[in-house]
Amino acid sequence: MKKFAAALCGTLLTLAPLVHASDNSKELERLQASEGVLNEIMATPDKSIPQSILASAYCVTVIPSYKKAAFVVGGQYGQGVTTCRTGHGWSAPVFVKLTGGSLGFQIGGQATDLVIIAMNQKGMQDMLKNKFKIGGDAAASAGPVGRNAQAGTDWKLNAELLTYSRSKGLFAGIDLEGAWFEQNSDDTRDFYGSAIPFETILKGNTPTPPSAHPFVATVAKYFVTAKASK
Template sequence: MKQFATWMCVGLMTLGTVSQAVAQDKAKLDERLTNSKNVLDEIMATPDKAIPNQILSQAKCVVVIPAYKKGAFVVGAQYGKGVATCRTPKGWSAPVFVKLTGGSFGFQIGGQSTDLVLVATNQGGLQHMLQNKFKIGGDAAASAGPVGRNAQAGTDWKLNAEFLTWSRSKGLFAGIDLDGTVLDDDSDDMRGFYGADQPFKTVLTGGVPTPDAAKPFVRTVAKYFVATK
């Protein structure tokens, strides 16, 4: 009887530890959504340096990789996590969790934290997003995005670029070359947030309701990325 009671105590303690770990992971994902919302709010609060209106209205998907603490990016081995949403006939989709890896785009250990924003500008970019994983500059053509609410893109992004990319560091928001990086789904975080495996395509095409914790982020994207009537 004593042995049974001991095993019961061990089991309950283990269950409590697992539950606490799950709660902590969920809190981190909620925080990432909040940070992504804040990145967009702060960028769009400066019209002369924000994403141009023309791009906002034509965007098919939006990816935000919020800042990490110093040392999170290493030259030749960058790694960042973020969230993405795509435009659907009923509005912007529930978010998916993504990770950006590879490339050598200039960040260094001990350097300033950096925010990244990627915008899919056409159907080609949308289709790449639905594939779960693709290489920027390889599978999907990309260009450094222009800034300024009324700025005109100085490239042929309308014809060729499937993604426009930006970075923000030390308050400076500017286009960036992310060629060589790989955007991939983060299946562990998807399970942690949704409680089960959710296919990227199902979520990004509007097949999954937006959880309450994600609504502020999705509403913020909808606020700024308004389609031209």
């Protein structure tokens, strides 16, 4: 009996990482998709996020395949990941949701990749909240695009958040006013194995899990490149 119990215990210990990996499959997929979105956007410098924006970024959120569908009443929903700049690099990621709605006589639907960048401490503090309204609780602007797009804009003065979208190969600033940005506590807890506060993670006090390194490293790479080009 003791040998059987020991063998069973050993089998469970062997399977535990596999079960954990399976449980995290949706979070891993989201991280990989977010990394891919950033790489694809930045592959064309003349139509990407300007270097001056990235060099000033406090936090970066990527929401791959944000869905908008409408039939008389429009609805919006997307899930993504956020990382923030700390004193020793970029933080481990947290999982977030973007939800909203719009009224109007609309028919149609589309899937859009979104990028939201916090441009100052206030924008970063908004992202540490449990939930906030874009354009209400946090001032937001459609972000400029391309090498020289920052010329003639007032984003440095007014925007806490800059918002971007990519749909059907086109990348441009987008107005997300009225959408709700909130923490996805369930997915963050599932990914880390415990309910670690968002602030603890985004302030750099939680090690980045190996599976999240590619996404965080991608954000860090573009930030460092932008800093070097200033």
